[in-house]
Amino acid sequence: MDAFYAAVEVRRRPELRGKPVVVGGTGNRGVVAAASYEARVYGIGSAMPSVRARRLCPHAVFLPGDHAHYAEVSKRVMAILRDVTPLVEPLSLDEAFLDVRGVARLLGVAPDLAVVIRERILETEQLTCSVGVASTKFMAKLATERAKPRVEPSGPVWGSGVHVVEAGTEFDFLHPLPVTALFGVGPATSRRLTRLGVETVGDLARVTESSLTAALGASAGRQLHQLANGVDDRPVVVNRRPRSISHEETFSSDLHAPDALDAEAARMGDAVARRLRSSSLVARTIVLKVRFGDFKTITRSVTLRAPTDGAREVVAAARELLSGVDITPGVRLLGVGASGLVDASAHQLSFDDGSDAHPAAEQVADQIRDRFGSSAIGPAVAVRAGRGLRSPVDSEQKWGPDAGAPQADGRPSR
DNA sequence: TCTGGGGTCCTTAGTCCA
DNA sequence: TCTGTGGACTAAGGACCC
Numbered sequence: 019m020d021a022f023y024a025a026v027e028v029r030r031r032p033e034l035r036g037k038p039v040v041v042g043g044t045g046n047r048g049v050v051a052a053a054s055y056e057a058r059v060y061g062i063g064s065a066m067p068s069v070r071a072r073r074l075c076p077h078a079v080f081l082p083g084d085h086a087h088y089a090e091v092s093k094r095v096m097a098i099l100r101d102v103t104p105l106v107e108p109l110s111l112d113e114a115f116l117d118v119r120g121v122a123r124l125l126g127v128a129p130d131l132a133v134v135i136r137e138r139i140l141e142t143e144q145l146t147c148s149v150g151v152a153s154t155k156f157m158a159k160l161a162t163e164r165a166k167p168r169v170e171p172s173g174p175v176w177g178s179g180v181h182v183v184e185a186g187t188e189f190d191f192l193h194p195l196p197v198t199a200l201f202g203v204g205p206a207t208s209r210r211l212t213r214l215g216v217e218t219v220g221d222l223a224r225v226t227e228s229s230l231t232a233a234l235g236a237s238a239g240r241q242l243h244q245l246a247n248g249v250d251d252r253p254v255v256v257n258r259r260p261r262s263i264s265h266e267e268t269f270s271s272d273l274h275a276p277d278a279l280d281a282e283a284a285r286m287g288d289a290v291a292r293r294l295r296s297s298s299l300v301a302r303t304i305v306l307k308v309r310f311g312d313f314k315t316i317t318r319s320v321t322l323r324a325p326t327d328g329a330r331e332v333v334a335a336a337r338e339l340l341s342g343v344d345i346t347p348g349v350r351l352l353g354v355g356a357s358g359l360v361d362a363s364a365h366q367l368s369f370d371d372g373s374d375a376h377p378a379a380e381q382v383a384d385q386i387r388d389r390f391g392s393s394a395i396g397p398a399v400a401v402r403a404g405r406g407l408r409s410p411v412d413s414e415q416k417w418g419p420d421a422g423a424p425q426a427d428g429r430p431s432r
Numbered sequence: 433t434c435t436g437g438g439g440t441c442c443t444t445a446g447t448c449c450a
Numbered sequence: 451t452c453t454g455t456g457g458a459c460t461a462a463g464g465a466c467c468c
Contacts, residue, residue: 022468051468052468064468065468109467109468110467110468111468112468113468201467202467204465204466205465206464206466207466238465303460303461305461305462317461317462317463318462319461319462320460320461321459321460
């Protein structure tokens with residue numbers, strides 16, 4: 019999807035059409051989640067601090083974002099794709115891989131299907147998307163980038179919408195691209211490759227695999243060597259089970275009070291447990307993430323005796339991990355996560371595993387939240403500490419702390 | 433400039449055990 | 451019984467993606 023969150027907001031509020039629209043954190047610690055192409059003309063891009071975006075284009079419309087709504091729209095768009103083929107692998111809310119080899123005889127060849135998909139999404143959702151067609155996943159992704167709208171100083175230039183990499187022309191397409199275009203090449207890898215004299219994918223293809231593995235490690239070296247040479251045999255995978263579930267939050271100002279942090283850990287642990295239950299998963303490992311005022315980030319984790327989806331166990335583990343962390347420098351961000359996930363149904367509870375994974379009280383709490391909203395009930399420690407019971411959904415809607423959010427520990431702002 | 437939130441995967445180091 | 455080795459597992463951190 020093109021500038022997905024921003025496009026969805028413009029659809030809801032047609033008066034914003036043609037204007038620079040920025041979706042993301044509205045506070046001074048937030049970042050941009052999506053920018054309309056009109057906003058990108060000013061140099062605004064995703065992951066940019068909101069403060070900087072505001073400086074670049076003060077008259078842009080800044081919106082806080084509505085994750086639940088985007089998820090709804092995404093579900094409908096994915097349904098359109100599944101109408102074409104059942105082999106759909108969602109990559110995020112606004113991206114998916116399709117394997118259309120099996121439906122070509124029935125519905126038409128891939129380039130024609132790409133046009134059909136664009137038309138259907140535009141017709142039913144009034145949203146534009148770009149489609150890349152190629153013989154491998156990573157090449158299709160690069161082709162999609164080529165099909166997307168571009169930004170020039172004079173304004174947005176709407177792209178072709180579909181880009182096809184014909185068989186036999188893969189290297190003509192691939193080799194002139196900068197290495198940073200490849201999936202998995204970020205700033206750190208790019209720096210190392212520059213030291214090897216590698217600027218383009220073509221340069222990369224000429225480096226031996228052994229040189230690459232020596233510079234980047236066995237896994238990354240091998241993978242990049244293959245990609246640069248057009249090799250990518252990953253299939254489209256339809257049902258991926260999540261590997262981890264987490265909640266984290268940056269505070270509007272650093273927290274110092276142990277009680278306040280303890281309450282936050284409890285609230286986030288409760289939210290994580292609830293999401294585990296709603297996904298019918300249990301977790302073996304609980305992870306606490308702490309980012310200090312100087313941005314130094316640590317994680318602490320514990321593997322439980324038995325997998326759980328119980329709020330009591332998750333919260334207890336998170337609080338225990340927090341108690342072992344020196345918080346005196348002040349905490350900018352706190353997060354609680356669960357990994358080592360297995361299907362709840364596959365996990366047989368034993369009599370002596372120390373957990374009762376589905377206490378009746380938690381099921382009732384889930385029902386109350388389903389009916390009256392997620393702020394209707396929460397862990398007592400969060401209530402006692404006077405923190406609002408922000409729900410997982412509320413948290414998902416945020417890209418950084420609110421503008422003007424109250425100080426959680428009552429300290430004056432710096 | 434000043435860095436969100438949700439994820440995935442990889443590397444390294446330490447420990448336990450056969 | 452002692453020692454070495456390698457695999458499995460755990461913990462922590464880093465890079466990367468949308």
